Amino acid sequence: MKSKRLLVYLSSCLAVLFITCKNNHSPEQASSENKADTLIYYPINQYIRNQLIMLENSPVQPYKIYISAAGKDSTNISKEEVNELAQMFLNDSITALGTKEKYTEDIFQDQTTASYTFSYTSKDTLLPIQRIMVLLDTATQQVKNIIYNITRSYPDSTVTEMLWWKNNKGFTILQQSTLPGGTEQKRQLQVGWNNEL
Numbered sequence: 001m002k003s004k005r006l007l008v009y010l011s012s013c014l015a016v017l018f019i020t021c022k023n024n025h026s027p028e029q030a031s032s033e034n035k036a037d038t039l040i041y042y043p044i045n046q047y048i049r050n051q052l053i054m055l056e057n058s059p060v061q062p063y064k065i066y067i068s069a070a071g072k073d074s075t076n077i078s079k080e081e082v083n084e085l086a087q088m089f090l091n092d093s094i095t096a097l098g099t100k101e102k103y104t105e106d107i108f109q110d111q112t113t114a115s116y117t118f119s120y121t122s123k124d125t126l127l128p129i130q131r132i133m134v135l136l137d138t139a140t141q142q143v144k145n146i147i148y149n150i151t152r153s154y155p156d157s158t159v160t161e162m163l164w165w166k167n168n169k170g171f172t173i174l175q176q177s178t179l180p181g182g183t184e185q186k187r188q189l190q191v192g193w194n195n196e197l
Helices: 002-021 026-040 046-055 078-090
Strands: 063-068 071-077 101-108 115-120 131-138 143-154 157-166 168-178 182-194
Touching: 002 063, 046 078, 046 143, 078 168, 078 182
Parallel strands: none
Antiparallel strands: 063 071, 063 182, 101 115, 115 131, 131 143, 143 157, 157 168, 168 182
16 A cells, blocks of 8 residues: 555656656746737638639639730639749748747728728848738628738848739749849739639
């Protein structure tokens, strides 16, 4: 009987020791982590994945239009290529572990566009996604548009991108590169599957 009690006691001590070591965070650190875990942002990535699933299951023919200094080119594309191009919207996430708390959320009603706007603005200029806006229709509560502002810095250039997703219709990627000497290059890619963007 004594050996059984001793075994229970030692097991309890080991459990307490394990929990103490595992939670070896300062109170400030724990508070910050808990706050970040409770932030709930609009599920942007899930929305885009759902749009791609809907496209996959629909009979429409996707197309792309590419515009650059060299001119304009349009062609039909496969749904697989749409999926690949759409990864631009999914590569970076404002809800990734350790990232949520680096954004400020602002929600307001814009009567001129009949939208509720969810705006997420970065507090860190080094993060690629500097801002995301989600516009919901005030009547239907459905997404109308999602707009990303992304900035990426490279040793020899800075690339600014505006990504615009239009509900059930397609998306546009505007890209501006600033090269050494201040030279700028602009490109635009439109991908659609229902009507012209």
